[in-house]
Amino acid sequence: MSPPKILVFAGSIRSGSMNARLAALAAKEFALAGVDTTHISLLDFPMPIYDGDLESRSGPPEAAITLKRMMQSHQGIFIASPEYNASVTPLLKNSLDWVSRVREGKEAPLAVYRDRAFALGGASNGAYGAMRSLMALRQVLEQGCGALVIADQVAVSRAGDAFDEMDNFKDEANAKRLRTVVRSLIDLAGHYA
Numbered sequence: 001m002s003p004p005k006i007l008v009f010a011g012s013i014r015s016g017s018m019n020a021r022l023a024a025l026a027a028k029e030f031a032l033a034g035v036d037t038t039h040i041s042l043l044d045f046p047m048p049i050y051d052g053d054l055e056s057r058s059g060p061p062e063a064a065i066t067l068k069r070m071m072q073s074h075q076g077i078f079i080a081s082p083e084y085n086a087s088v089t090p091l092l093k094n095s096l097d098w099v100s101r102v103r104e105g106k107e108a109p110l111a112v113y114r115d116r117a118f119a120l121g122g123a124s125n126g127a128y129g130a131m132r133s134l135m136a137l138r139q140v141l142e143q144g145c146g147a148l149v150i151a152d153q154v155a156v157s158r159a160g161d162a163f164d165e166m167d168n169f170k171d172e173a174n175a176k177r178l179r180t181v182v183r184s185l186i187d188l189a190g191h192y193a
Contacts, residue, residue, distance in 0.1 A: 004075035004189035005036045011092030011137075012082045013043040018123040018159040019080040019130075021167050022178075026078050026121060029182045038074065042095055049090075050097045064098035068112050071099065075115075076189030078181070081122045083133035088140065100145055113145035115192050119185040121154040121178065123162065129155030152177075152184040 008030065010023040020041070027039035045063040048054060060068075071077060082089050100110055108114075118141055122130025134153055141147040154177040156162050162169055169175040 002190075002193045003035045004186060004193040005038065005073065006030045006076040006078060006185065006189065007071060007074035008037060008039045008078045008080075009042060010080040010082070011042070011089045011095075012080075013041060013091065017082065018125075018156070018162075019082045019121075021163055022121050022123045022154075022156060022159075023078070023080040025163075025167060025169070026080065026178060026182065029178055030078070030186070033182055033186055035076075035186055038070070040070065042091055045095065047094060047098050050094055050101075055101060060098055060102045064095075065102050065104075067095065068099045068102040071116070072112050074189075075192035076117050076119065076185045078119045078121065078185060079137065081120060081130060081133045081137045083122060083124045083126075083128075083130040086132040087136040088133050092137070093140065096140060096145070110145050113141065113147040116148070117185055117188040117192065118147050118149045119153065119181050120149060121156070121181060123156035123159035125158060125160045127157050129157035129159070131155045148188070150181070150184050150188055152181045154178045154181050 008027040010019040012019045030037040045067045047061045122134045124130040
């Protein structure tokens with residue numbers, strides 16, 4: 001079994017985002033584990049709000065096609081999901097929705113969400129550590145898109161104080177949870193490599 005390629009991104013583009021920091025730390029952990037890792041920002045994939053009429057007129061935006069192809073070229077995907085009102089961010093949901101609409105050639109619907117593994121993490125200043133966002137995102141990916149999402153996940157509470165000046169976790173428990181997620185995703189994604 002060859003090592004998988006892992007794609008990492010956050011569902012936030014806000015300056016100083018805790019989830020962007022989590023995604024960067026996850027990307028570092030994947031690289032330290034010796035896998036080919038791609039870390040992107042959704043800032044580089046701007047898309048209008050999904051609208052069926054817009055899709056009928058113009059098809060999916062180029063950014064959705066590019067993001068879909070990038071996802072499809074990786075066997076594992078780690079998403080760091082912020083929590084907005086107990087759910088996923090509009091940016092993340094919109095990106096996933098547009099990607100779900102891209103079909104090239106004779107691809108089956110939602111093909112990009114199949115034959116790869118997903119892992120989730122989230123960080124928030126609250127006590128739940130974006131857990132409600134992770135539950136909502138898991139539902140979107142598993143039930144909505146038919147994706148395989150690993151059971152292990154990392155939810156970082158009180159995230160404003162969770163990272164040190166080098167953007168590593170201060171707390172060993174958070175670091176251990178992230179390493180567990182990284183190892184689990186590598187193991188499962190390796191089956192698709």
